[in-house]
Amino acid sequence: MRCGVFDSGIGGLTVTAHLLNAGFFEEIIYYGDTARVPYGNRNESTIIRYGLEGLEFLKNFNIDFLVVACNSVSAVALSELQREAPFPVVGVIEAGVRGVLTLSKDSPLLLIGTRATIGSKAYQKRLNQIGFKRVIAVPTPLFVPLVEEGIWDGKIVEEVFKLYFGKLPRQEIGGIILGCTHYPFLAPPIARYFPSARLVHSGEEIVRLLRDKFYLKPKYRTKLQIYASDNVEQVREMATRWLSHLSS
C-alpha cells in the first residue's frame, strides 16, 4: 500500500510525520509544489489546476491513497481531485472537522488559519452544518513565517498571540482547529494560552480518518520519498529537521 501526500509546500510534512508513525503504508510519496507555493492567495481556478497537476504527478507512483495536506486545495479542489483520481482522496479540512465532533457545541470553537483558508469559509460552512454555531475564525498569517523561521515559542510568539488573540474569551474556548499544517509547531504555546481548549491537528485527524473510514491498520515501517517542484535540496533539509523534531 502506497500513499501520496500532496501539498503546496513543506507544511504537509507535519501530516506526513503522523502518517509515518501510523504505519499504514509501505511507502509514502510526498510532493510539495514549492515552485508555486503559497497557493493561499491564488484564484480558485488556478488552485484547482495546480491540484490536478499534483494528482497527475503522484499517479506515476501507483499510489493507493492520496492525502491532500494543503488547506487551499482541500478547500476548493477536493471534489475535482476525487472525481479524477482512481483511488480515495482525503483532505485536511474534512479531517479537521471530524476532530471536533466530540466537543461540546456550547463552547465557542476557535478556527485559525491563513487569510485564504479563513476567507474561503470552507471550515466554517462544514462546522455550521454539524451544529457549531459559535465559531470564532481568526486569520493568523504571521504563524507560517514564524514557524519557518524556527520561532516556535518565546517573546515574539507571545506578542503575536496578543495581537491575534488579545480580545478573545480565552478561558471559554473549548476547541481550536489548527487550520494550517504549519501550526502544530506552535501547539505548546497555543495550549498554554487557551488552557481549556482541545487542539485539533490535521495530521492526527487524517490518521484517524484513514483508520476509521478505510480500516487501515499499522503494519509497516514506512519508507518516505520526497519530491518538490523547485528547491529540492532545501525541502529535504527542512524535512530532516522537521521530521526529527516531530517524531521526538
Add this chain to the structure above:
Amino acid sequence: MRCGVFDSGIGGLTVTAHLLNAGFFEEIIYYGDTARVPYGNRNESTIIRYGLEGLEFLKNFNIDFLVVACNSVSAVALSELQREAPFPVVGVIEAGVRGVLTLSKDSPLLLIGTRATIGSKAYQKRLNQIGFKRVIAVPTPLFVPLVEEGIWDGKIVEEVFKLYFGKLPRQEIGGIILGCTHYPFLAPPIARYFPSARLVHSGEEIVRLLRDKFYLKPKYRTKLQIYASDNVEQVREMATRWLSHLSS
C-alpha cells in the same frame, strides 16, 4: 516616455511610489508576477526564466526603460535581461550600492534582506569591489510578512529587531541598505534603532540612478497601470493602500 516596473509581487510598489513622484515618465506599467511570488527561494535558472517572461510581457507596452524592482531578479538575471531588452534595464541592487558611495568606508555597513538575497551575496560582492570591507549582512525574513500584515512599528517589531539586531554594534553602523523593497515601511523604527545610520532605499536610489545616468527630468504627471499574473484585485487594493501611504 514609458517605464516598465517588474517585480515578483507587490514589493516593487515602494519603488513605483518614488518613480511616480519623480515625474520622469508619462506612464508606468507595473507588472507583479503574483502567480509565482516569492522568487527568493527558487533556483537560479528558474528566476532567470521568470525574469525573461516578465520582460516579454512588458515589451508589449512599448516601454523605453525597465526597472527591475525584484532583488532576486536583479541579483541573478539582470545581465540576461539587459542582453535581451532593446531598452535600458536597471536593477535595485546596482541602485542600492550606488546609494552608499558617499558613506565612510570606516564604519560598518549593515545589509538586510530576505534569506535568498543575502545568500546570493550579490550586494556583498559589489560592496567589497567598491571598498566596503565591513559589511554585516543579516537576513531578516520576518520583515516581509510583518509589512504585509500592516505591522510597521510597535512591540512585535521591537521584539523582532532584538532577535535580528540584538548583537550588532548599533551605535557604530554608518549605513543600512534596505535590500528588499518591502522594507521602507519599517524605515522609521529602523532609523530609531540605529541612530547614526543613513538608510538606503531602493526606490530613492533608482530615481537618482535614472536622473544621473540617463539625464531624466521631472516632466510628467505620471499615469500608472498595474498588472499581475494572479490575484489582480488584491494587488490593486494593496497598491491603493500602499501608494497613498507612501506618497503621504
